[in-house]
Amino acid sequence: MHGEVTIGGAKNSTVALIPAAILADTPVKFDSVPEILDVHNLMLILEAMNVKSHFSHGQLEIDPTNIENRPLPGDAIRSLRASYYFMGAMLGRFGKAVVGFPGGDNIGPRPIDQHIKGFKALGAHVEEEDNAVRITTGPEGLHGARVFFDMVSVGATINVLLAAVKAKGTTIMENVAKEPEIIDLATFLNNMGAHIRGAGTDEIRIEGVESLKSTNTHTIIPDRIEAGTYLAFAAANGDGVLVKNVITEHLDPFIAKLREMGVTMEIDEDSIYIPGNDRLSPVTVKTSPFPGFATDLQQPITPLLMCAQGTSKIIETIYPKRIKHIPEMQRMGADISCKDGVFTIHHAKNLKGANVDAGEIRAGVALLGLGLMAKGTTVINNADNILRGYDRIVEKMRGLSVDIELLTVADNL
Numbered sequence: 001m002h003g004e005v006t007i008g009g010a011k012n013s014t015v016a017l018i019p020a021a022i023l024a025d026t027p028v029k030f031d032s033v034p035e036i037l038d039v040h041n042l043m044l045i046l047e048a049m050n051v052k053s054h055f056s057h058g059q060l061e062i063d064p065t066n067i068e069n070r071p072l073p074g075d076a077i078r079s080l081r082a083s084y085y086f087m088g089a090m091l092g093r094f095g096k097a098v099v100g101f102p103g104g105d106n107i108g109p110r111p112i113d114q115h116i117k118g119f120k121a122l123g124a125h126v127e128e129e130d131n132a133v134r135i136t137t138g139p140e141g142l143h144g145a146r147v148f149f150d151m152v153s154v155g156a157t158i159n160v161l162l163a164a165v166k167a168k169g170t171t172i173m174e175n176v177a178k179e180p181e182i183i184d185l186a187t188f189l190n191n192m193g194a195h196i197r198g199a200g201t202d203e204i205r206i207e208g209v210e211s212l213k214s215t216n217t218h219t220i221i222p223d224r225i226e227a228g229t230y231l232a233f234a235a236a237n238g239d240g241v242l243v244k245n246v247i248t249e250h251l252d253p254f255i256a257k258l259r260e261m262g263v264t265m266e267i268d269e270d271s272i273y274i275p276g277n278d279r280l281s282p283v284t285v286k287t288s289p290f291p292g293f294a295t296d297l298q299q300p301i302t303p304l305l306m307c308a309q310g311t312s313k314i315i316e317t318i319y320p321k322r323i324k325h326i327p328e329m330q331r332m333g334a335d336i337s338c339k340d341g342v343f344t345i346h347h348a349k350n351l352k353g354a355n356v357d358a359g360e361i362r363a364g365v366a367l368l369g370l371g372l373m374a375k376g377t378t379v380i381n382n383a384d385n386i387l388r389g390y391d392r393i394v395e396k397m398r399g400l401s402v403d404i405e406l407l408t409v410a411d412n413l
């Protein structure tokens, strides 16, 4: 790999910002929007609610002024995890919501009990029916409340925040997630008149407001997981790769791990250059909520760990069943195993290209990374899972001299 790559807007911000847009009483505009399947599926959901949207060259305009509370399309809802943000957003907008159970990556059980606990604390009535969640409120609508989350959850923090932003009175959410994407969402809402304080700390305080109005374009923060993916691949296969549009602070634990492995990096204000060809040491990676090492980067860093002289370990504490890549990597000749959420990764000697399956987004991209190191051609089936969240990945990889081709294209991309 050789050349430059520019990181796109964060998937996990974008998929929260789009549902949040329906809380506005004006059209809203986003910039630096990634070209990913999740965005197209969220646009289909908006369309079903009579919300017009237009997406071109990284600019997304959404006009929720004629929104109607209509049933949402099941296929689009099931195509991504973040469709559940319509629960909080529709509650905030209409005081009621019926949303099908979400899809998203197949990475083991993903309960939403904390989201529901938060909605109930705000005064909502929640019922589960026919694979959907029906949430209603009385004539008074939602009211502010104190919510203590039993575990740190990105999704529950965002969903309850979306519901609370227009609720009457003060909401205090404790033990919340601190991910940069939550700060991005709060910034967008505050710029429209919301009163959210503490995003990025473990307590968020919201004073409900009556109306939200957009007056400027919101530029989405760069995707730290996309950046980490390219950095890991560059360190494994690179011959001079510059990764641009990076907020390096968002990648602190990842960069620290690369450093511990012995990866040479030239870190600038908003870019990182990796010369490549370093002799690498094995490490132990333990995933945890931000500011810890992101679970979404444990699979993308795996091919790099196979370049180290020795045995590395990954301890996956968030999704111990996030293992879809393992049998596929074994078929490519990798010496990797997993027991109870602990992955053991040995130095790889004789990797060979194979026909493999992208079981989910990060498993898929990790196979792509391993394919770069393997002899021969790798064919990745179900590549839609990668396209769910990696902005123009084929184009970007080609720009880094990778010989890659998209064989079938999803209908709605």
Ligand SMILES: CC(=O)N[C@H]1[C@@H](OP(=O)(O)OP(=O)(O)OC[C@H]2O[C@@H](n3ccc(=O)[nH]c3=O)[C@H](O)[C@@H]2O)O[C@H](CO)[C@@H](O)[C@@H]1O
Binding pocket: 012, 015, 081, 082, 109, 110, 111, 112, 113, 114, 115, 116, 151, 152, 153, 154, 155, 156, 177, 289, 295, 296, 318, 319
């Ligand atoms: C769209 C989006 O932003 N997705 C990200 C989000 O997913 P998501 O928001 O689904 O992940 P959470 O932070 O909610 O999950 C963290 C942990 O809490 C558990 N949990 C969560 C909610 C709940 O009500 N009950 C419960 O038990 C989950 O099973 C998991 O073990 O954060 C994950 C953890 O950083 C990332 O891997 C995903 O990329």
Ligand SMILES: C=C(OP(=O)(O)O)C(=O)O
Binding pocket: 080, 081, 082, 103, 104, 105, 107, 296, 361, 362, 389
């Ligand atoms: C798990 C992920 O996404 P989602 O929550 O959208 O399934 C991910 O981005 O790695």
